[in-house]
Amino acid sequence: xxxxxxxEDQVNxxxxxxxxxxxxxxxxxxxxxxxxxxxxxxxxxxxxxxITGDNLVKGSYGFEAEFNKSQTSFHLxxxxxxxxxxxxxxxxxxDIETSYDKVIFGPGTSLSVIP
Amino acid sequence: DTGVSQNPRHKITKRxxxxxxxxDPISEHNRLxxxxxxxxxxxxxxxxxxNEAQLEKSRLLSDRFSAERPKGSFSTLEIQRTEQGDSAMYxxxxxxxxxxxxxxxxxRLTVL
Numbered sequence: 001x002x003x004x005x006x007x008e009d010q011v012n013x014x015x016x017x018x019x020x021x022x023x024x025x026x027x028x029x030x031x032x033x034x035x036x037x038x039x040x041x042x043x044x045x046x047x048x049x050x051i052t053g054d055n056l057v058k059g060s061y062g063f064e065a066e067f068n069k070s071q072t073s074f075h076l077x078x079x080x081x082x083x084x085x086x087x088x089x090x091x092x093x094x095d096i097e098t099s100y101d102k103v104i105f106g107p108g109t110s111l112s113v114i115p
Numbered sequence: 116d117t118g119v120s121q122n123p124r125h126k127i128t129k130r131x132x133x134x135x136x137x138x139d140p141i142s143e144h145n146r147l148x149x150x151x152x153x154x155x156x157x158x159x160x161x162x163x164x165x166n167e168a169q170l171e172k173s174r175l176l177s178d179r180f181s182a183e184r185p186k187g188s189f190s191t192l193e194i195q196r197t198e199q200g201d202s203a204m205y206x207x208x209x210x211x212x213x214x215x216x217x218x219x220x221x222x223r224l225t226v227l
Contacts, residue, residue: 004157034215043119043206043218044158051213090157096213102171103148103216105157 002027002095004106012112013081021076021109023091032094033074034103035065037087044090050074061085081113117141119219121207127225128197135193136222140209147190148216149182150206158206164190197226 003026013019025031032051036044048059055067065076074091091106120139128134140147145166150158161180162172166187179197184190194201204223208216 006157032213036218043220044208044216046215046217049215088155092216094213102160102163104160105150107157108155110155 002031002093002102002104004091004093004104006089006091006106006109008109009107010110010112012114014114015083016080019078019081019085019111019113021089021091021111023074023076023106024072025074025091025093026072027093027095029095032096033065033067034092034094035059035063035074035076036090036092036105038090038108039087047076047089083113083115086111086113119207119209119217121205121219121222123222124220125223125225127227129227130199131196133193133195134197134224135191136205136207136224138190138192138207138209138219140189140207141217144209144211144217145187146210146212147184148208148210149190149192150208152204152206152221161192161205194224197224199226202226 005024034049035047038044047063048057050057050067058064063078067074088108090108092103094103122137148163149161152158160173162182164184167184179195182192202225204221206221208218210216
């Protein structure tokens with residue numbers, strides 16, 4: 001069965017510093033990987049995805065993520081954090097080689113960017 | 116493209132009552148998903164459809180929960196005999212084949 005782990009419940013970073021939000025996954029086949037952001041009382045917004053190709057993918061709002069197959073990780077990064085980046089971040093995985101390929105989400109990481 | 120629409124946005128009900136939520140996906144999307152989310156937690160998979168076919172239903176879902184997607188367009192999620200533990204945000208999302216999910220704003224259920 002597929003699963004997603006986000007080892008940090010909370011990440012605090014100073015404005016202007018680089019940020020990393022960690023994600024590891026487990027699937028039986030090749031994964032499609034996603035990052036979503038959620039602001040208070042809002043639905044989830046898509047940030048970026050890895051399907052195939054270059055291990056470094058770029059997405060919305062200056063975010064990027066690096067796919068590492070050997071470590072089964074897909075960490076979210078941003079070179080310079082903004083206060084407005086403070087939100088909940090969710091990693092998700094789709095196992096395209098199992099039947100029905102449902103999308104499973106991690107437990108989330110709360111990011112706080114301190115002015 | 117008006118995005119994914121969910122109604123009602125907030126439902127308050129008494130324990131034991133039935134509630135129904137509606138989701139209108141992005142029109143060309145053939146896949147539709149339902150998730151449940153409690154405060155500060157990740158979305159928990161409930162069920163999903165490809166066109167009108169319900170492909171999988173979470174084993175965590177009791178028989179009180181049922182979902183339909185007639186004609187492969189909008190979907191409804193019904194909860195019968197609601198319990199206080201059903202209080203949560205119910206999220207709907209749609210997608211093309213294996214693309215990213217597009218979420219609605221959610222329907223918040225409060226069971227008194």
